[in-house]
Amino acid sequence: MHVSFLTLFAMSAAALAQLGQVDIERPVAMTVRLGSEDTVSFRISQRVVTDIDLHVRGAEYSVPLQCTGGLHDVNFGTVELYTSGGEREKADGSFALPFDMGNEQDRRFGKLPRVQLSFSRGRLTEMLVTTMTSERSAFSSKLCSSLPVGPITCRDTRQLQSLAPEVLVPQLRDLPTPLPARAMASLIDGERRRRSIYEELLDWGAKSIPSLVAGLKDPDVRLRRNVALAFSVLSGGWWQFECGPATLDIRPALPVLDVRAWAAQAVGGIGANAADAVPALTELLKNGDEGSRNSACIALGQIGPAAKAALPALRAALADMSQDVRRFAARAIQRIEQ
Structure with a gap:
């Protein structure tokens, strides 16, 4: 599995706000580079991530987060892009975008809750959040009861x-x-x-x-x-x-x-x-x-x-x-x- 790590905005939103670099109270877009051409932008309003826009392998993806009420305390320094080297995965354009969210009160057994968005064949296919339940086990649940695909089309x-x-x-x-x-x-x-x-x-x-x-x-x-x-x-x-x-x-x-x-x-x-x-x-x-x-x-x-x-x-x-x-x-x- 190939992992491409972020090269930009390796700080949390709170840290950037303290530095005066971002006015978190106003709508902003935080862009993270995931390689030479791949990027992910987090749209933030009132300190909450409301939408995620991705540009991966030349394709555009948009993930509205209204179903979750938005994501709080996203740790932009943990954003990664997972792609597989398998022929099948390359053919159908599969990839995943994991990142941590939460503050120290949310940390369990040394780890923050981990969000993962999975994509295949041009579509968002899964949104999970994983929380540690012990040193060696974890529990995963859906972020939303149904995927936020935007306007439903017949193709979906x-x-x-x-x-x-x-x-x-x-x-x-x-x-x-x-x-x-x-x-x-x-x-x-x-x-x-x-x-x-x-x-x-x-x-x-x-x-x-x-x-x-x-x-x-x-x-x-x-x-x-x-x-x-x-x-x-x-x-x-x-x-x-x-x-x-x-x-x-x-x-x-x-x-x-x-x-x-x-x-x-x-x-x-x-x-x-x-x-x-x-x-x-x-x-x-x-x-x-x-x-x-x-x-x-x-x-x-x-x-x-x-x-x-x-x-x-x-x-x-x-x-x-x-x-x-x-x-x-x-x-x-x-x-x-x-």
Whole structure:
């Protein structure tokens, strides 16, 4: 575990006030440096820390402390930043901010109460205060009954498992294809599992792509098919995630494999239930890669009459420079108009 110690304001607020350096009675911000770029600022009003703002690894975090009534007697000289060297922790941006608080009357067995704020994947995940109960034991409790995340967003309410992409992607292997009708999806355990995995992969963002690309190279056709479908869902903007439509930028994967073509084929296999994907497939008809245009035509034809909105683009594809694209476009038009 790497520990980066503060390099600024190594005194308590009371000591600084006595020195006349800070007017504690007026709102102020005490900034502590935790390395070359990381900082934490304590906003203080009437000698009480009311908010904590952090800049860690290039990201900003804000922790309001109204739920605690503010923190009294924070010992700024004990602020530390804990980061782990593990690959998983680096990937999800985990770190902790511990510091002491209280005065001599609060000291137990030689130690002051220790506060620790823990963060993971861009969120505050835990706020604990630990007090010694003997020379060798301690008791930890929550600072607040619920985390002060500020205005609650849909993203904060999802039940994510915090599984890494390399763990999530193999779980796609046994999911059924094609997708069932939307009205039935919520009733099928496998589809609830699919939605959970998709939500988790979306939450990881670009960090999901290497594991998904590896899945497209897997010898098991079941995994390849489901990964291709996941690429379409995550990048197409047509799947209704819990927080509404969302899009994962898959451009980093394109130099490795023609992901769009794979995804189009997977979506086409869904049939009429993939009508929401028609705009994305129509846009794929403009792709410079012939294989992608072929796949888009095939997928639109498989969707059938539900893809009527794509007919103008398919008719334009009848003039494509590729004979195969022209042939697949004509076949798609026929199937949509039947």
